Amino acid sequence: MRASPAIPAAALKLSVAPMMDWTDTHCRVFHRLLAPNARLYSEMVHANAVIHGDRDRLLAMDSCEHPVALQLGGSEPALLAQAARIGVAHGFDEINLNCGCPSDRVQAGRFGACLMREPGLVAESVAAMVGAVDAPVTVKCRLGVDDDHDWRRFLAFIDTVADAGCRSFVIHARNAWLKGLSPKENREVPPLRYDWAYRLKQERPELQVVVNGGIADHDEALAHVSQVDGAMLGRAAYHDPYLLHRLDATLFGTPLRTRGELLRALRPHVDAQLARGVALKHIARHLLGLFHGQPGGRAFRQVLSEGAHKPGADWQLLDAALAVTGEARRIAA
Structure with missing residues (x-):
């Protein structure tokens, strides 16, 4: 099985999460100014939208944004492969598959967090994208869905997808509740378990593991970087963007600016x-x-x-x- 290219280790230390309605090209240009070394992500775009939609709008990107990843939603391997090719042709440096979004609309489309119950389909999708592009193909996922707290099931999901060629995983370190919680509540209510991301890195050291979820403090982010390959900030990078600048300065020696x-x-x-x-x-x-x-x-x-x-x-x-x-x-x- 062909393996996806590895992402350079330095490019994993600090990243900004893909956030719907937030991480558009204007946001990413600003974040790149704040953090010259961070890895940036697009909003999630469904594969069908990439193939049939307004690409100039959906895939808008400024040359200063690199390295920047395109996050795709979807569950049809052939369509995901086609969308991945389009994304790379537009200049994106990475293709990331969303296996963590819990919204009802996403569930109805059979993608996002519900895919954690279908590791075989995720693996098939990853293999199709890895075969279609030379850029890294990565996965962003949760620890599980609903009341599933089985470490072995989570590890089996990771192993199945890794065997399909994925080498880099962003772990949103909490479960996704598919019923009863809104997307906002899903970012706050299920308890965080960073130890699972740490354990994954310990047991699968050959994989690249980035931890995401609830990281809102400079020292906390640095503590995660000491345990795994990187820390991904979400709302904190948006609501307090200077935190992103401070972290880039600490991790990479970027001069602090006012x-x-x-x-x-x-x-x-x-x-x-x-x-x-x-x-x-x-x-x-x-x-x-x-x-x-x-x-x-x-x-x-x-x-x-x-x-x-x-x-x-x-x-x-x-x-x-x-x-x-x-x-x-x-x-x-």
Whole structure:
């Protein structure tokens, strides 16, 4: 069985999770600015949408984003292979299969977390994608579904998929409840069990294991990196994006920049997008948490929230938002 290429070890240490309605190209450009060494992921896109949909929109990517992965949803091996080929042709550096999303819509389509009950189908899908592309093919999964807490079943799932050629797994270290919990609750209610991800790395050292789920603290992320190949941040990277910058600095020696410096460095992207007719609101929504927990952070967010949707909103609004922060007042003093 052909094996998928390994991802360079350094590229696994820090990553940002694929998040529906959040990790679009504007978000990823911002995150790349914050974390030059992090691995970034697209929102999940169904294989059928990649094949038949508006690729310019669904697969939009700026050249600065690399390395960036395309996360696919689906359960038909031939369609997933076709979508993987399209994704790689569009420049994505990795193809990731979603085996963790618990939403009702996803379940109805027979993909996402419910695939953990069909390891043979996941293996067939992975093998088809590995055979179709030269880029790494990876899997993001949960520990199990509903009240299944059987380590041997989880390990059998991993082994079956690994035998199909997958070498890299992102483990969202909690179960997915397919009935009774909303997707939001599924990110918060089932208990986290990071020890399963650690144990997987210990028992299968040849596999690349990245842990995901509930990581919201700088030191916590570093602790995970000491146990497995990497830590993947989700909501924390979005709500407190400067955390991502601090982690990149710690893990890779990236020079620490102020929040204001980082915001100003985004101006070429903002100006270019505005010139293309993109409304500022589509970019500004990803910036709201930049001053999270800082003096003036709430005012910064308020200026952007109230002004970005207005016709003609441009870089001046971002300057105005920066001006109300404590950082701007320190510079003025």
